[in-house]
Structure formats: structure tokens, C-alpha cells
Amino acid sequence: MSLVETATSVSGAFDSIPIIDIGHASTHEERVTLAQQVRDACVNVGFFYIKNHGIPEETIDTALSAMKTYFSFPVETKMKLYHRRGAHYRGYEPLLDSNLDPANRGDLYEGFVIGWEELVPTEDDDKKADDKPTTIENLWPSEPVGFREALVNYYHAAFNVGKFLHRLFALALDLPETYFDDKLKRSPIMRGLHYPPQTGPEDDRIVGVGAHSDFECFTILWQEPDIQALQLLNSKNQWINATPIPGTLVINIGDLLSRWTNDIFRSTVHRAINRSGVCRYSMPLFIGADPHVDVEPLPSCVSSDRPARYENINSGEYVRKRLRDMYQQGTGTSGGPE
Numbered sequence: 001m002s003l004v005e006t007a008t009s010v011s012g013a014f015d016s017i018p019i020i021d022i023g024h025a026s027t028h029e030e031r032v033t034l035a036q037q038v039r040d041a042c043v044n045v046g047f048f049y050i051k052n053h054g055i056p057e058e059t060i061d062t063a064l065s066a067m068k069t070y071f072s073f074p075v076e077t078k079m080k081l082y083h084r085r086g087a088h089y090r091g092y093e094p095l096l097d098s099n100l101d102p103a104n105r106g107d108l109y110e111g112f113v114i115g116w117e118e119l120v121p122t123e124d125d126d127k128k129a130d131d132k133p134t135t136i137e138n139l140w141p142s143e144p145v146g147f148r149e150a151l152v153n154y155y156h157a158a159f160n161v162g163k164f165l166h167r168l169f170a171l172a173l174d175l176p177e178t179y180f181d182d183k184l185k186r187s188p189i190m191r192g193l194h195y196p197p198q199t200g201p202e203d204d205r206i207v208g209v210g211a212h213s214d215f216e217c218f219t220i221l222w223q224e225p226d227i228q229a230l231q232l233l234n235s236k237n238q239w240i241n242a243t244p245i246p247g248t249l250v251i252n253i254g255d256l257l258s259r260w261t262n263d264i265f266r267s268t269v270h271r272a273i274n275r276s277g278v279c280r281y282s283m284p285l286f287i288g289a290d291p292h293v294d295v296e297p298l299p300s301c302v303s304s305d306r307p308a309r310y311e312n313i314n315s316g317e318y319v320r321k322r323l324r325d326m327y328q329q330g331t332g333t334s335g336g337p338e
């Protein structure tokens with residue numbers, strides 16, 4: 001069945017989230033089989049878990065413990081790196097600073113945001129990058145010791161998984177396997193997130209992260225085991241729990257890849273509410289397209305029955321606008337970069 005035909009029969013009324021084992025992918029045949037599962041998941045749900053992703057537990061644990069220490073510092077210390085002071089929203093986001101769902105009153109998480117950075121910069125790094133990718137500087141606190149190393153290590157480990165996944169997306173979209181290789185070279189933004197427990201009466205207008213879809217191409221989310229918080233909205237308006245499954249990562253499609261695929265890959269609305277009684281941590285890595293890349297519906301996703309639904313847009317401009325909107329709706333007072 002063609003991609004367009006596959007998408008036509010989809011209802012979006014999913015009640016569970018597929019788990020895909022990516023552990024065996026050395027042959028082209030194995031990757032084609034995986035790509036078929038990925039296609040089903042992206043068309044029907046927009047979310048899936050991956051297992052056997054290969055990120056060492058130690059890399060995750062070290063990043064988690066660095067985050068826990070950092071977020072335990074007084075807010076005045078963390079505010080020295082307030083993310084709205086710089087030009088690119090890097091650094092510390094305090095509680096209630098953003099508001100992803102305009103119907104809400106602010107998102108009850110604090111975060112720390114970084115972009116591309118080599119742990120040990122290589123001399124010819126910029127020369128190698130023929131596409132003038134972002135070289136926006138990250139902001140780093142002096143404490144805890146090892147914070148930068150822990151986060152940058154996790155960033156690259158997760159990005160390596162992302163590089164593998166975008167090849168599966170390409171196969172799933174009937175494109176050459178390497179189609180996205182030169183388009184997603186340095187795009188990821190990573191956030192370390194801390195959700196304090198929400199107690200008291202349930203109030204749908206203040207949640208950990210309000211209902212939203214992600215802006216970029218796809219997200220690789222590590223969520224803390226044993227704490228239920230993430231939920232996805234299906235087409236019947238039911239919230240489906242994305243229960244943490246040990247050893248897995250959650251992958252979801254964002255709006256940019258949804259546009260690129262003419263809505264054949266679903267960018268599913270989700271939210272997070274932490275009513276566990278204890279703090280919860282998560283680490284999403286958002287993989288967009290590099291800023292210079294133009295995005296318009298792919299030929300394999302367009303037909304006479306399904307004409308292109310979107311204009312060509314520049315990826316950098318698109319994501320910048322989405323970020324501006326998100327932070328303007330928040331309660332942060334010092335405005336945002338233009």
C-alpha cells in the first residue's frame with residue numbers, strides 16, 4: 001500500500017503505544033522491517049517506545065544525578081543563567097516560565113536547555129560543517145562539577161540514536177535511507193526537566209507541561225522509571241498513559257516532520273502531570289532540521305487525493321517562531337529574544 005493510502009484508513013483512536021526493538025538492525029533487510037513498524041507507529045499513534053537503544057545506563061544515570069543536584073540549588077543561583085537573558089533560550093527555565101497550552105496558567109516544571117556542543121571541540125569542527133550550522137553558545141553553571149560533561153555526553157548518545165532513527169524514518173517514507181543525513185546535522189535541543197510533585201485539588205489549568213505537540217521533527221524522551229506523568233491525546237479525546245517502561249526511550253513525531261510528511265506522520269498532542277508525590281525528571285532531545293533547511297511536503301506524501309497541505313517554510317524561522325509563541329504565553333517577565 002502507498003503511504004498516502006495507508007494514512008487514509010487511520011482513525012487516530014489508539015489506546016496503546018507500540019514498542020519497537022531496534023536491537024537488530026545491521027542488515028538492510030532488518031532495517032526495512034523496522035521501518036515498516038516505525039511507519040505504522042508514526043501513522044497511527046505518532047509515538048512509540050524503542051528498546052535496545054544502546055545508550056549505556058551509566059550515561060543516563062550520570063546525567064540524571066547531575067540534574068538532580070543542579071535543580072536542588074537555590075532559585076537565585078539558577079536564575080544567574082536565566083534563559084530569556086540570552087538570544088537563544090539557552091540556560092535555566094524557572095517554574096511557570098512557559099505555558100504550552102494557552103488555556104492553562106503556566107507549566108509546572110523547571111528546565112535546563114542546551115544545544116549542539118562537542119565535549120572536546122575539534123579544531124576543524126567548523127570547517128567540516130559546510131552548512132554553517134548553529135554555533136550558539138550554551139550557558140553552563142560552575143556547579144555541580146561535571147554537569148556539562150554529563151549533559152553533553154547524554155546529548156550525543158541520544159543524538160546517535162536519533163541519527164539511526166532518521167534513517168528508519170527515511171525508509172518508512174519511501175526515501176533513500178540517507179535522505180535526512182545532511183539535513184539534521186546539528187539541530188538537537190535538549191532539555192533537562194524537573195517536575196515537582198503536584199498536590200492539592202486537581203486543576204487542569206496548571207499541569208507539569210500543558211497539552212501541546214512538539215515543534216521539531218521528532219523527540220527522543222528519557223523519562224524517569226516508575227513515575228507516571230506523560231499522557232497522549234487520541235482522536236476520541238481520551239488521555240492515554242505513556243507509562244515508563246524500564247530500558248526504553250519514548251519517540252514522538254513533532255510538527256515539522258508532520259508538515260514534511262503532509263500530516264501522514266502524526267504529531268500527537270501530549271502533556272505531563274506529576275501527581276506521584278515525588279519529584280520527577282525527564283530529558284527530551286528535540287531533533288529538528290538544521291536552520292537553513294526548507295521543508296515542504298515530500299512527493300511520496302502527496303497525491304491528487306491528498307494535495308500538499310503546507311507551504312514551503314524555512315525550518316529555522318519556523319522553530320524560532322514557535323519558541324517565541326510558547327514563551328510569550330508564559331509568565332516570564334523579561335520578554336524573549338526576537
Ligand SMILES: O=C(O)CCC(=O)C(=O)O
Pocket residue numbers: 191193209214221223229230270271272282283284
Ligand atoms: O517530560 C515529559 O514527559 C514530556 C516533556 C514534553 O512533552 C516536552 O518537553 O515537550
Ligand SMILES: [Fe+2]
Pocket residue numbers: 212213214270
Ligand atoms: Fe512535548
